[in-house]
Amino acid sequence: MRGFARTIQAAACLCVASARNDIALQNPHVRGVVREAAKSRDELPHVRNVDYDSGMVRPTSCSGPSGEGCNNYVLVIQDKDAYPDDSDLQQLESRSDYYLSKEDGWFNPANTKYDAETHQKSGWKYLPDVFLSGAVHGNERVGPTALMEMAELLLEAAYCESLPRTRYRPQPGSTRKPLHDSNGEEVPLEYQWKEEVMTGKMCRDGLVERGVTAPNRQWLARLVSTRRTVIIPTANALGYFRNTREEDHIDPNRDFPFDVQKPTDCMQTIAGRSINELFRSHLFPIGLTFHGGMEVVAYEWGAPTYYRKDSPGQNAQEQIAGAYSRYANGFRNHVAYDFGTMNDKVYYVRGGMEDWAFAGSWDPDRVMPCQPTTFGGYDTAKTKYNNSTLRAFNMLVETSDIKEPPQNQLGKRTMPLESSNDENNGHIARNIRLALLAMDVVEPYVSIRTVEDIKLDDDVVPAVNLRRYDGKSHRELSPTVWVPHTLPKTTISWTVGGSFEIDETEILVGPWDLLPSSLADVKDGLYPSTDMIESLVRSEFTTVSASNVNMKQGIMGTSRWHKDGPAPRSRQGDQDDENWFGPYPSFTAEIDTSHYPEGTSLVVLARAKVDKSWLTQRANVGPPGLGSLSHIVNGRNNPNYFAANAGKVIRGKRDNWWYSNPVTVMVGSSADEEDLLDESNEYHAPSNVDTERHVRAIHINARMASMPSAIEKMHDEELPKAMEKMHDEELPKAMEKMHDEELPKLGPESSMRDEKRTAPAPGGSKSTYEGNMPMILGALGLIVGVVFVLIIRRRRSRRMRIGRLSNANDEDDGFSMSSYRDRTDDLDLEEDDEDPRGIQ
Incomplete structure (x- = not known):
């Protein structure tokens, strides 16, 4: 017990x-x-x-x-x-x-x-x-x-x-x-x-x-x-x-x-x-x-x-x-x-x-x-x-x-x-x-499930929060799949859950460099952040619709909970694919990765709009004329919705889009193909290799089979650029905002005195701010340690x-509702415990 x-x-x-x-x-x-x-x-x-x-x-x-x-x-x-x-x-x-x-x-x-x-x-x-x-x-x-x-x-x-x-x-x-x-x-x-x-x-x-x-x-x-x-x-x-x-x-x-x-x-x-x-x-x-x-x-x-x-x-x-x-x-x-x-x-x-x-x-x-x-x-x-x-x-x-x-x-x-x-x-x-x-069904979600038939099994991992894991970013922690530049098209599959009707769904792809280093709000963890959405709107991200949908009654698909069952389904006859997607719908699209230069890190996001039909009211509704009133309907269909109680918040999504966690696709050189394939075999990393031993994709940072040299290369070449961008552009803006808007709300005891605070100069120039940098980073949630202790036998x-x-x-192995009044031999009581069964 x-x-x-x-x-x-x-x-x-x-x-x-x-x-x-x-x-x-x-x-x-x-x-x-x-x-x-x-x-x-x-x-x-x-x-x-x-x-x-x-x-x-x-x-x-x-x-x-x-x-x-x-x-x-x-x-x-x-x-x-x-x-x-x-x-x-x-x-x-x-x-x-x-x-x-x-x-x-x-x-x-x-x-x-x-x-x-x-x-x-x-x-x-x-x-x-x-x-x-x-x-x-x-x-x-x-x-x-x-x-x-x-x-x-x-x-x-x-x-x-x-x-x-x-x-x-x-x-x-x-x-x-x-x-x-x-x-x-x-x-x-x-x-x-x-x-x-x-x-x-x-x-x-x-x-x-x-x-x-x-x-x-x-x-x-x-x-x-x-x-x-x-x-x-x-x-x-x-x-x-x-x-x-x-x-x-x-x-x-x-x-x-x-x-x-x-x-x-x-x-x-x-x-x-x-x-x-x-x-x-x-x-x-x-x-x-x-x-x-x-x-x-x-x-x-x-x-x-x-x-x-x-x-x-x-x-x-x-x-x-x-x-x-x-x-x-x-x-x-x-x-x-x-x-x-x-x-x-x-x-x-x-x-x-x-x-x-x-x-x-x-x-x-x-x-x-x-x-x-x-x-x-x-x-x-x-x-x-x-x-x-x-x-x-x-x-x-x-x-x-x-x-x-x-x-x-x-x-x-x-x-x-x-x-x-x-x-x-x-x-x-x-x-x-x-x-x-x-x-x-309390909340919709979107999840990318495969890249070039490589199964991604770490979209949600208990005790891991992509907003704060060891202070690292979504970019560092997202599943990363290497594909050769010679591969003309890369196939992405995703699913949608927590809903009934999938009104629209699509994927977005573009260079990571076009997005902010943190995809969640650095202040309160909202994902996706306003900055991320604005970057998607401003940047030249490619939008690709699902290629395997059959529009029916104005919707692109249905979930596992719909009375008609999930649609579209995974590839018929592919038992492995059916087992992987289970009872979920399976959407598929192809992205053109070949026109990006070798060494480009692409971010792939799937998104969906769901359950628009819930907005329709019955003719005999009572009381009349009030529209949709519940959290669950407004949360997914009203972009301006905001509800708060006891510190908890329900906020509508911009344009009613629900986003997946990101997946990284690295466009690599064919010259690296043999070395990567050898390393993937050594570490049993998931890979997709055709009959002529040409690599189509390798999951280089799978949880149980990550490839150290491939990851090291990514860190040496890609991540310093992101960190430099954060240091030079984004961190000063966040510091300034906190100084001007947020700290005064906390009162004089919580804020630093103005005369002791100097804004950091762009480019990382020295200032009196540097001495407080560890504390500031902690306050902004840019570096937070995670220790997960699950000790269960x-x-x-x-x-x-x-x-x-x-x-x-x-x-x-059948269930039972035996009354506590019937037995005590399995109560696992300690010596000083009384029999808790109650009334004589």
């Missing part, structure tokens, strides 16, 4: 939050996760005593200062190594900030030093947030188990994909700091690298044995590294502990301030307040809340005011819900989920969480500040929302007719990502996939699962 806790610690950020009733420790698996992070039970955060109704039966085994109940925990999956300056991570350093009950809720960035823009250089504030709630009703048990099983799968894939942890194979004379073994002995870098490669291979092979292919592993790793996923497995922890629907006789899903009639009718429960604090401290475009009692996926509206009305953005909600249903699929005696509005498929309610999360920021007539009397009241200001907080597609998933279905209906861990209707599928299996789909026998204990049924 604690082995999985270490997995969560290593590959993600584990956030611990305690609500005001300090609902806690009943589920030993949730407890195991948090205890590993806190080291001991006594270090867990607790809150003040709470008086309960005298007739209430209370757990007796919960420890801590209050002894009044048990803690409620929140799990955040996020790549803390790629985004170490994220305010969510920084606030965890102060344990006092764990309290949800403190005056400012979970987190208020305005009250911390991390609000300074110099702490935003990794781009953390643009990470999309995803909200997943397991159990608002305590006796509806599928959601918590599905979410924790999903978390384990995600983190295992991210761990496998992160190996080896160095960007390139260490070479003699490497300056990388070596690690030490348990005896304090220094571990040679080459040995360490080889061990990580072997461990990574074994880990990946293990996933393949369970049906997780390479494209799916990379997809899961992408979801970990490019999203901030907030999971509250048991929001109604007391109800979950007692196996009752309500929290102390109050229904949490009638407890939100939307369409209620009295201010005392909302925020009465700790479940409601916990979820409210999470929304106040994040910016969720999408979310799911799992329930039970029927089998349906439902979306807005579900409020009586709009009983006969369609919601703004209903086309988008219907398309997403349909994808949930298809990917979850059905199994024996259970069809795929029905889907539709809550008013049609379920029933309307006042105070429902889904409508509140969708419309609380833009429908003020339906929102009432709450004045509950329970638990000493709740600050009215916490139910007054800004214009951005509540605009999420937060859908209801009714998982099963039986609220705690039997084990033979839960599915298996074999082939977890395959949308099948065989014995592997079940209530847990299909809702793992459904939640992963929500994480995927995962053992199946010690997997942590919420509501699941190891037993004989593990032999068929």
